[in-house]
Amino acid sequence: LPRASEREQFLQRMAAGRSRTLMASGGDEPVADSGGSGHSIFADALLRGLREMDKGQFTAAELFRNYIEEAVAGRAQQTPEYNPLRNSGHEAGDFVFIKLGAGDKPMEATVKAPPAVTVDPAAFELEYWNAIKDSSDPEEYRGYLAKYPTGQFADIARRRAAGGRGGNGTAGSAPIVKPTPGPSPTTPTGVQMAANPSAMLAGGGRLTMPSLPAGLAAGALRSYDYVTVTLDKSGELQKRSTQSGSYYAEDLGGGAKLEMVAIPGGTFTMGSPASEASRTDDEGPQHQVTVRGFYMGKYEVTQAQWQAIMGTNPAKFQGNDLPVEQVSWNDAVEFCKKLSAKTGREYRLPTEAEWEYAARAGTSTPFAFGETITPEIVNYNGNYPYGSVVKGLYREKTMPVGSTGAANAFGLFDIHGNVWEWCLDYWHDDYGGLVNSAPTDGSAWLTGGDATLRVLRGGAWNRHADRARAAFRNWNETDDRSLNHGFRVVAVART
DSSP states (O other): OOSSSHHHHHHHHHHSOOOOEEEOOOOOOOOTTTTBBBBBBHHHHHHHHHHHSSSSSSEHHHHHHIIIHHHHHHHHSEEEEEEEEETSSSOOOOOEOOOTTOOOOOOOOOOOOOOHHHHHHHHHOOOOOOOOTTTOOHHHHHHHHHTTOOOOHHHHHHHHHHTTTOOOOOOOOOOGOOOOSSSOOOOTTTTEOOOEEEEETTSEEEOOOOOHHHHHHGGGGGGEEEEEEOOTSOOOEEEEEEEEEEEEEEEETTTTEEEEEEEEEEEEEEEETTTTTTOOGGGGGOOEEEEEEEEEEESSOOOOHHHHSSOOOOOSOOOOOSSSSOHHHHHHHHHHHHHHHHSSSSSOOOOOOHHHHHHTOOOOBBBBBBOOOOTSOOOOTTSSSTOOOOOOOOOOOOOOTTTOBBBOOOOOBSSSSEEEEEEEEESSSSBBBBSSSSOSOOOOSSSEEEEEEEEESSTTTTSGGGGGSTTEEEEEEEEEOOOTEOOOOOEEEOO
């Protein structure tokens, strides 16, 4: 840009978007002088770019792409990175280099300072916590406490700094899952969790944490501890662990809050194998589905939440903390529309693939809790058990959400039993074949099938245990209002 006015305009545009970025390269290879002239490959490429760039002014991103990225990735066992620091409030701009000749005087440009950017301090704390929250090293949590002694995750950090991962659970308790300090939590079967937002699935697939929905600052996200269990075929406890998850709370008014849990995106096998007891043909063929991260209700929608949005209460079994029932698919969709209008965020029913992915939470067993369930952790008709479990309690009604105290590995309560949960999809008799088959991207299947029938999942308080399996599929007319039909909602993450 030869003219001073052009340079000033260029700098003005750059200054209007503040930048706080990191350019680095890391790996196991010692590379202090591997680039020649006493420099690493990274430093050598950086200096060469500064010398050879044929533009009078250029951004750090251009320097990285044109000189550093390919040179380092091709010659060193390192991964070069250049990215804005997330949630810093300075992600819009870039660093600018201006080349001067040997006899040039420093250029001057009058640049109007951009408006002050308000940065939520909680965003930095959240970044710190997300980086360590899956660590088993107590020192990580002591470091967090040194920096944030009264932080939003301080209670959890103190427990872990003392050598345990115990917590207070979330909603109610039962003898088998009474929250107690337990061993380091195991990750969902087939899933390797990681501290960064892009965790890894077994086999190399990505497990990606979702962005927050529209209009929510990073500080809106909170951490909570929950208890999950694994049972054998006889219903005996094989494993109990306390894990932690992230959620935000939506204030619906009148004291009602809607807690939405972060569900990481990933790939899973949808449907059941032919060997699974009580399997039906509509549960196949099994197929791989990749699901984007989203937020899902920690609990089924309650009567208090329904009342706050719809102004009525259609339930047979009355109670603020009981799941709303006797709601049709049409009713549930209308609730989501009104909730979206009230909050400015997109709420909807889950797709069938999202529901099963969230229910399984990385498992491939019939239930999120392993090979079977018992009335102690799931509300179903205990006269009709699954596997080798003996007959048990039949409550003959719904239960307050979360009252068994047991969540699945994603931190969702009552994903099995209590009430059936509506999904978006048309009903199809199976997952299709070569010509017309279910989507593999987690979206709703809204072609073919029967649009007058919609999918129900999860089982209910008055149904047999096998109906609560993660793969079991049910349907009903869109206007049917049964006393065992309820739902939970999904919030769409920003893209």
